[in-house]
Amino acid sequence: MTNTQFAAAPASAVIPGPATPYQGDIARYWDHEARPVNLRLGDVDGLYHHHYGIGDVDHAALGDPEDSTYEKKLIAELHRLESAQTDVLLDHLGAVGTDGTLVDAGCGRGGSMVMAHQRFGCKVEGVTLSAKQAEFANGRARDLGIGDHVRARVCNMLDMPFEAGQVSASWNNESSMYVDLHDLFAEHSRILGVGGRYVTITGCWNPRYGQPSKWVSQINAHFECNIHSRREYMQAMADNRLVPQAVVDLTPATLPYWELRATSSLVTGIEEAFINSYKDGSFQYVLIAADRV
Ligand SMILES: C[S@@+](CC[C@H](N)C(=O)[O-])C[C@H]1O[C@@H](n2cnc3c(N)ncnc32)[C@H](O)[C@@H]1O
Numbered sequence: 001m002t003n004t005q006f007a008a009a010p011a012s013a014v015i016p017g018p019a020t021p022y023q024g025d026i027a028r029y030w031d032h033e034a035r036p037v038n039l040r041l042g043d044v045d046g047l048y049h050h051h052y053g054i055g056d057v058d059h060a061a062l063g064d065p066e067d068s069t070y071e072k073k074l075i076a077e078l079h080r081l082e083s084a085q086t087d088v089l090l091d092h093l094g095a096v097g098t099d100g101t102l103v104d105a106g107c108g109r110g111g112s113m114v115m116a117h118q119r120f121g122c123k124v125e126g127v128t129l130s131a132k133q134a135e136f137a138n139g140r141a142r143d144l145g146i147g148d149h150v151r152a153r154v155c156n157m158l159d160m161p162f163e164a165g166q167v168s169a170s171w172n173n174e175s176s177m178y179v180d181l182h183d184l185f186a187e188h189s190r191i192l193g194v195g196g197r198y199v200t201i202t203g204c205w206n207p208r209y210g211q212p213s214k215w216v217s218q219i220n221a222h223f224e225c226n227i228h229s230r231r232e233y234m235q236a237m238a239d240n241r242l243v244p245q246a247v248v249d250l251t252p253a254t255l256p257y258w259e260l261r262a263t264s265s266l267v268t269g270i271e272e273a274f275i276n277s278y279k280d281g282s283f284q285y286v287l288i289a290a291d292r293v
Pocket of ligand 1: 023026027030048049050051105106107108109110111112127128129130133155156157158172173174175178179
């Protein structure tokens with residue numbers, strides 16, 4: 001596809017509609033989602049994420065909690081950690097040329113897509129069930145003058161509008177818990193060229209714990225999702241020609257983000273479930289980078 005065609009194709013060119021009543025619920029959920037914890041963090045620099053952060057908290061940057069500017073600094077710090085998470089995902093995509101095409105499956109408001117384009121200079125295609133999110137992401141891309149390279153579409157990631165083998169690398173950033181993993185990885189495997197890279201960052205329940213803990217069940221209910229186990233990821237990848245090249249346990253790296261967030265005015269009530277399940281070992285935050293063979 002040429003850049004002219006890319007820019008000319010409307011964001012809504014492919015709207016198959018939710019394939020299931022559940023997907024209709026998820027589309028509605030994200031159409032109406034406007035939590036300050038997402039929007040106020042995005043306002044910091046215009047990169048809007050719907051995922052969590054990793055890395056150590058910079059306490060010097062936060063300063064004195066009694067200071068009137070503390071809350072603003074805390075928001076900036078949480079946002080820095082969320083963008084650091086995206087950077088780690090992008091680090092695992094491998095070498096991507098400017099003529100490559102990247103796919104962000106479950107792209108949200110498009111923060112990761114913008115960062116990917118800024119790093120690699122290539123086209124980035126995003127898909128989301130939410131028309132509001134796609135419009136938002138395309139608006140941001142237009143404002144940044146990169147609308148000819150970064151585009152979000154309303155579309156089901158289990159049935160993406162890309163030719164077989166045409167995509168250099170693809171990812172799910174906290175979006176794989178909404179779908180069946182075999183269906184998801186079959187679709188990534190179809191669109192990726194042989195030698196292409198797939199990366200996911202996700203929460204998953206730990207098979208060593210035995211079954212999903214009460215905290216994991218609480219997180220599922222809160223987000224209307226279905227967290228898979230680490231074992232399911234490995235199995236579904238192996239069944240779909242995706243061979244893990246790196247598996248990184250990001251759990252210790254994400255705990256500081258949650259502990260800081262729990263002290264802020266932006267709490268949503270789910271912080272305790274994340275902190276407790278990471279600490280009792282029933283839940284893990286992992287990155288898996290796999291080669292399409
Ligand atoms: C937690 S948000 C993550 C957004 C984004 N990846 C980020 O890091 O900011 C989950 C996203 O998955 C998308 N999603 C869930 N199921 C989907 C499906 N079947 N097809 C496309 N997108 C889906 C939602 O629309 C939403 O954008």
